[in-house]
Amino acid sequence: MDFNLSEERQMLQDGLRRMLVDKVDTKAIARGDTAWSAETWQALTEMGVIGALFTEEQGGFGGAGFDLMVVFEEMGRAGAPEPLLETLLAGRLIAELGSATQIEQLDEVIAGEVQMAFAHSEPGSRYDLERVATNAARDGDDWVLTGRKSVVTNGGEADQIVLSARVSGAVSDREGLALFLVPKGTEGLEIRDYPLTGGGRGAELAMEEMRLPGDALLGEAGDALPAIERTVARGSAAQCAEALGLMERIRDLTVTYLQQRTQFGQPLIKFQALAFRMADVLIEIEQARSAVINLCGHLDADPTTRELHVSAAKQLVGATAKLVVEESIQMHGGIGITQEYDLAHFARRLTMVEHRFGDALWHLGRFARLRAA
Structure with a gap:
């Protein structure tokens, strides 16, 4: 199986990453100056990013699981709080169940004009x-x-x-x-x-x-539950991809800190105890990536298979998120929890993301029930 991105998705990823680096101000978010940035939202709409969340029939140009993974992984890597996930959830429900008049409003949603x-x-x-x-x-x-x-x-x-x-x-x-x-x-x-x-x-x-x-x-x-389950499965995939981006950003911050911080005349990364702990974190993040890929590839499978992959991915991503947050803060020491340092924002956001649509413990129990059924 080829896990490389298609040319179009690679271009979307590269452009989105460059734009978010310039636009997202994590310091302002951490201070609570703004819920999210109207300027960043405008840039997302101008790039057509919202269209990647919907199929061509719905007025977009993507809509597949791997389109969601590309977009939300980059949103997580930047720590961006813009309401793309809410647009995905509400917009997909309107596209699936809405009347012709209601579906017409999707054009304004995809254009970023309607929250x-x-x-x-x-x-x-x-x-x-x-x-x-x-x-x-x-x-x-x-x-x-x-x-x-x-x-x-x-x-x-x-x-x-x-x-x-x-x-x-x-x-x-x-x-x-x-x-x-x-x-x-x-x-x-x-x-x-x-x-x-x-x-x-x-x-x-x-x-x-x-x-x-x-x-x-x-x-x-009376017939909305199946559509809600399908949509929340997509939302869970997007949330897992965002968590993956957050974990990778936290990993990068921690590795950089260990390389630059010195003790006894040498970088902290030279100490085996810290190097081995960092290696464990890297392995767990790669396992989480595999789970997210599996989930994104099964979003259109039959309901039982789809929901098994939802719970498997959410459980593994949730457990990995907890490990990444705890290890990164401990390896940073006191600076890891200061508002002025980026790690604090990413750690808080990752902790919040892990609890949406079900935490690791809840999905572990759900996975067991689905497997036993």
Whole structure:
């Protein structure tokens, strides 16, 4: 099997890496000066990076697993918090389930003119995609929604939110899930915005008899879970690729520090204890890369195979992320946790990334259940 990038993906990777080096200010992100940079977002759209997340039929030019890997690995390497992942999640759901009128809006999404968010997680739901308590009830031609959503990344800045609810009212049943396209400023929607560790912003959403027109529904009421699972699998692949980029940046920072910092008249990298620990980190990162490649190559497989690879990759990447953060900070010493040093930002962001869509422990249990089924 040839693991080399195609010419088009190599060009995308090279151009994206050069642009992000110039645009991303990790110091400003660490200080909390901004959630993400409008200038960087504009540069991403001008490069057409958002189009790499969608297929040609959806208005993009990529959409495959390895397209996601190229884009999000570079986003991770730069420590960039721009809401590309939220655009991927919400946009793919609209592309798959939306009406002709709703799908027309994808052109504006791909052009970067419309900010998106995906509101699915709820207080107490943990990582179970089918566990949704937000209720959607018919009232004539309208829908009335009541419930709460938690940790909605980019929720406070999104122009449109793709929001899940249960038509039947059951909490754990796989049936009855629906998706709605909710415009910003909808009456009955309360948004509490807050900063996230590692950059970006999250939000808590509260819906109290929020009324939506009938055409806000995406697809058929009650049939949204398979589409959510397919989309979250892609989001998990993107998140794993971002974690891989973050780990490689942390590795580079640590190796450079060990080469430049001296003790007893020689660089720290010359001490066997540190060299062996660094070698272990390098091996684990390469194993994580193999897992991400496997996942990106199976995103269009049958659901059981796809979800096995999702949990396998998330578990291995999560465990490796923990190792990389702990080892890098310990080998740096006190400087590794100072806000002025880049490592602190990348370590915080990697820790946050590892917990989205399920942490390592949760996916280990899920992998065991899927294998036993």
